[in-house]
Amino acid sequence: MISCILKTKTKILIAFLFALTVSFGAYAQGGSEQAEVAKEGVVPGATQGADAGGSSADPAVVDAGATLFKNNCAVCHSAGSDVVVGPGLQGVTERRSEAWLLKWIKNSQALIQSGDADAVAVYNQFNKQAMPSFAFSDDEVKSILAYVQSGQGAAAAAPAPAEGVEGATPGENVGTEAIGAVGNYLDIVLVVLIVVLIVLVVTLLLITSLLKNYLNKNRQLDEYDSEVVNQRFDFSKIYKSKAVRTLVVLIFVVVLLDLTIDKVMGIGIQQGYQPKQPIAFSHKLHAGDHQINCNYCHTTVYKGKSASIPSANICMNCHSQIKKESPEIQKIYRAIERNKPIEWVRIHNLPDLAYFNHSQHTQVGGVECQTCHGPIQEMEVVSQYAPLTMGWCIDCHRETPLNTEGNAYYDNLVKLHEQSSKGAFTVASNGGAECSKCHY
Ligand code: HEC
Ligand code: HEC
Ligand code: HEC
Ligand code: HEC
Ligand code: HEC
Ligand code: HEC
Incomplete structure (x- = not known):
């Protein structure tokens, strides 16, 4: 009789514990993932206040220039003569004309490509590190130059660059902390629940042993009951228990279903796919705020x-100097020390049966990156913007007129097309919808 009660009790207890463990396992994973995502999030845009005082030029202009300089240039330049990433800017207004400086600061790459001798020389001297472009008005650039010329920055030259680098850290993580707090909160709840669980188990064990003692001392037990009461914990019972078996089968089925669904989805469309990357690299910060050209990092996008x-070496062009102390940047250093590439998670991936060529679209076709990849320059974390299906490719080929202007190769083809059809001479009319163009 007692044995019967005890048996059902153990069963219930075991089933209960098992269910708890499983749901906690799942919960723990969710919680820590969230916490990690929170940690990886980068909130850029640290602003540092200006602290420059008055000056001999127009103090208001110099002040405005000081602020602009600190926020935009100080990560790479000192206003004195020290080299940070780029050259110290002291005396630059004597070295270069104002017109030259205006062009350079707004878009140094354009000036270099125009073949300007000074631009090419300084570019080569600094190992072809591209300075980002800045969408400033002439007045804004002039105010920066006025600040550089005033010599205020040069006086504080030594500490200035360091301040630029370190000063960015504290103010910056406000948003991250807010998300982080949620992650931490979940962690705390989880720990509390686990502690409660342990206390529960211990209490139950205590009760059992008390009961056991009581039964042994105060009751006349027959042989069988005494055996049941004093039995050791028996694992084969768990194994044989129906409840446990059903649970295991159930979990197995659920996991299998989940995997197959993932697989099926994986074959088809991955639009919106946004995996977590090993380093919290932000396109918004680099391509957006700092306007680094896409092909500075994606070097073959116009030719191949x-x-x-990009390899870690490209990152080091700047990060050998910028934000060295950041834990995210430390990850780049570690990858280089170990001589292992950073393991970025691939986002866009066509199946092998399809042929896609970037240079054909970017260089020849003149299609903007954003047409296919969306507003990358606003993405903290890249996600797949387009469906990348065959229908998507062909739709665009049907709608997009070919850029044939000034290309003698197309003259005859366009003439032939105009004779046979009234529609525009699109990519598709040039064969861009033929199976063999994309499949071979
Ligand atoms: C990410 C780093 C970076 C930032 C930010 C940056 N620069 Fe530069 N700058 C460089 C580098 C590197 C060079 C050297 C030339 C080259 O390699 O392109 C340079 C060169 C220059 C030069 C030419 C100096 C000379 O001797 O001819 C000027 C002027 C200049 N920068 C001004 C600015 C101003 C003004 C800002 C802020 C609005 C700024 N830079 C922001 C990296 C940067
Ligand atoms: C400072 C370097 C840098 C610049 C500038 C940059 N990228 Fe990237 N890009 C990366 C790195 C690193 C990755 C891989 C990590 C990731 O996905 O965020 C990447 C990933 C991508 C991906 C996803 C690749 C995949 O796995 O499918 C696309 C698309 C992309 N970049 C487009 C752009 C476009 C468009 C621009 C210009 C607006 C740009 N990038 C500017 C460094 C850069
Ligand atoms: C042309 C210069 C340049 C290149 C190349 C570059 N970065 Fe940056 N990076 C910057 C600047 C500027 C910042 C902003 C620093 C600040 O906020 O003070 C930055 C910030 C970052 C941050 C945020 C650091 C933090 O803790 O706030 C990460 C992470 C980062 N970069 C990763 C990379 C990786 C990875 C690469 C290579 C794929 C790369 N960067 C290439 C200029 C560059
Ligand atoms: C016509 C559409 C289109 C345009 C325009 C385009 N891409 Fe892509 N991009 C794709 C497709 C499709 C893939 C997937 C290619 C694959 O899996 O083979 C891709 C993949 C990538 C990748 C992942 C690495 C790779 O090469 O597979 C990067 C990085 C990238 N693109 C950057 C850019 C940049 C930067 C530009 C602009 C200069 C650009 N793309 C313009 C369609 C485009
Ligand atoms: C946003 C519009 C757009 C999308 C999306 C697009 N393409 Fe294109 N594609 C073009 C243009 C424009 C050209 C013509 C380039 C030129 O002038 O030769 C082209 C040309 C081609 C060509 C060469 C055709 C020929 O006649 O030689 C191939 C192959 C191709 N695309 C494959 C693809 C594949 C594969 C995809 C989908 C993964 C894709 N394209 C998506 C616009 C697009
Ligand atoms: C402009 C490029 C382009 C052209 C033209 C094109 N395809 Fe495709 N095709 C693709 C791409 C990209 C995929 C992969 C799409 C995906 O993964 O969803 C694909 C996938 C396929 C698949 C595999 C479908 C699947 O679900 O896996 C078949 C079969 C196929 N194409 C047949 C054809 C035939 C037949 C033609 C000629 C009538 C053709 N394609 C023309 C780009 C093209």
């Missing part, structure tokens, strides 16, 4: 089939 993902 693939766009390529």
Whole structure:
């Protein structure tokens, strides 16, 4: 009789514990993932206040220039003569004309490509590190130059660059902390629940042993009951228990279903796919705020089939100097020390049966990156913007007129097309919808 009660009790207890463990496991994973995502999030845009005082030029202009300089240039330049990433800017207004400086600061790459001798020389001297472009008005650039010329920055030259680098850290993580707090909160709840669980188990064990003692001392037990009461914990019972078996089968089925659904989805469309990357690299910060050209990092996007993902060395062009102390940047250093590439998670991936060539679209076709990849320059974390299906490719080929102007190769083709059809001479009319163009 007692044995019967005890048996059902153990069963219930075991089933209960098992269910708890499983749901906690799932919960713990969710919680820590969230916490990690929160940690990885980067909130850029640290602003540092200006602290420059008055000056001999127009103090208001110099002040405005000081603020602009600190927020935009100080990560790479000192206003004195020290080299940070780029040259110290002291005396630059004597070295270069104002017109030159205006062009350079707004878009140094354009000036270099125009073949300007000074621009090419300084670019080569600094190992071809591209300075980002700045969408400033002439007045804004002039105010920065006025600040540089005033010599105020030069006086504080030594501490200035360091301040630029370190000063950015504290103010910056406000948003991250807010998300982080949620992650931490979940962690705390989780720990509390686990502690409660442990206390529960211990209490139950205590009660059992008390009961056991009581039964042994105060009751006349027959042989069988005494055996049941004093039995050791028996694992084969768990194994044989129906409840446990059903649970295990159930979990197995659920996991299997989940995996197959993932697989099926994986074959088809991955629009919106946004995996977590090993380093919290932000396109918004680099391509947006700092306006670094896409092909500074994706070096083959205008010349080759693939766009390529930058190696750690490209990061080091800047990060050998910028934000060295950041834990995220430390990850780049570690990758280089270990001589292992950073393991970025691939986002866009066509199946092997389809051929896609970047240079054909970016260089020849003149299609903007954003048409296919969306507003990358606003993304903290890249996600797949387009469906990348065959229908998507062909729709665009049907709608997009070919850029044939000034290309003698197309003259005859366009004439032939105009004779046979009234529609525009699109990519598709040039064969861009033929199976063999994309499949071979
Ligand atoms: C990410 C780093 C970076 C930032 C930010 C940056 N620069 Fe530069 N700058 C450089 C580098 C590197 C060079 C050297 C030339 C080259 O490699 O392109 C340079 C060169 C220059 C030069 C030419 C100096 C000379 O001797 O001819 C000027 C002027 C200049 N920068 C002004 C600015 C101003 C003004 C700002 C802020 C609005 C700024 N830079 C922001 C990296 C940067
Ligand atoms: C400072 C370097 C840098 C610049 C500038 C940059 N990228 Fe990237 N890009 C990366 C890195 C690193 C990755 C891989 C990590 C990631 O996905 O965020 C990447 C990933 C991508 C991906 C996803 C690749 C995949 O796995 O499918 C696309 C698309 C992309 N970049 C487009 C752009 C476009 C468009 C621009 C210009 C507006 C740009 N990038 C500017 C460094 C850069
Ligand atoms: C042309 C210069 C340049 C290149 C190349 C570059 N970065 Fe940056 N990066 C910057 C600047 C400027 C900042 C902003 C620093 C600040 O906020 O003070 C930055 C910030 C960052 C941050 C945020 C650091 C933090 O803790 O706030 C990360 C992470 C980062 N970069 C990763 C990378 C990776 C990875 C690469 C290579 C794929 C790369 N960067 C290439 C200029 C560059
Ligand atoms: C016509 C659409 C289109 C345009 C325009 C385009 N891409 Fe892509 N991009 C794709 C497709 C499709 C893939 C997936 C290619 C694959 O899996 O083989 C891709 C993949 C990438 C990747 C991942 C690495 C690779 O090469 O597979 C990067 C990085 C990238 N693109 C950057 C860029 C940049 C930067 C530009 C602009 C200069 C650009 N793309 C313009 C369609 C486009
Ligand atoms: C946003 C519009 C757009 C999308 C999306 C697009 N393409 Fe294109 N594609 C073009 C243009 C424009 C050209 C013509 C380039 C030129 O002038 O030769 C082109 C040309 C081509 C060509 C060469 C055709 C020929 O006649 O030689 C191939 C192959 C191609 N695309 C494959 C693809 C594949 C594969 C995809 C989908 C993954 C894709 N394209 C998506 C616009 C697009
Ligand atoms: C402009 C480029 C382009 C052209 C033209 C094109 N395809 Fe495709 N095709 C693709 C891409 C990209 C995929 C992969 C799409 C995906 O993964 O969803 C694909 C996938 C396929 C698949 C595999 C479908 C699947 O679900 O896996 C078949 C079969 C196929 N194409 C047949 C054809 C035939 C037949 C033609 C000629 C009538 C053709 N394609 C023309 C780009 C093209």
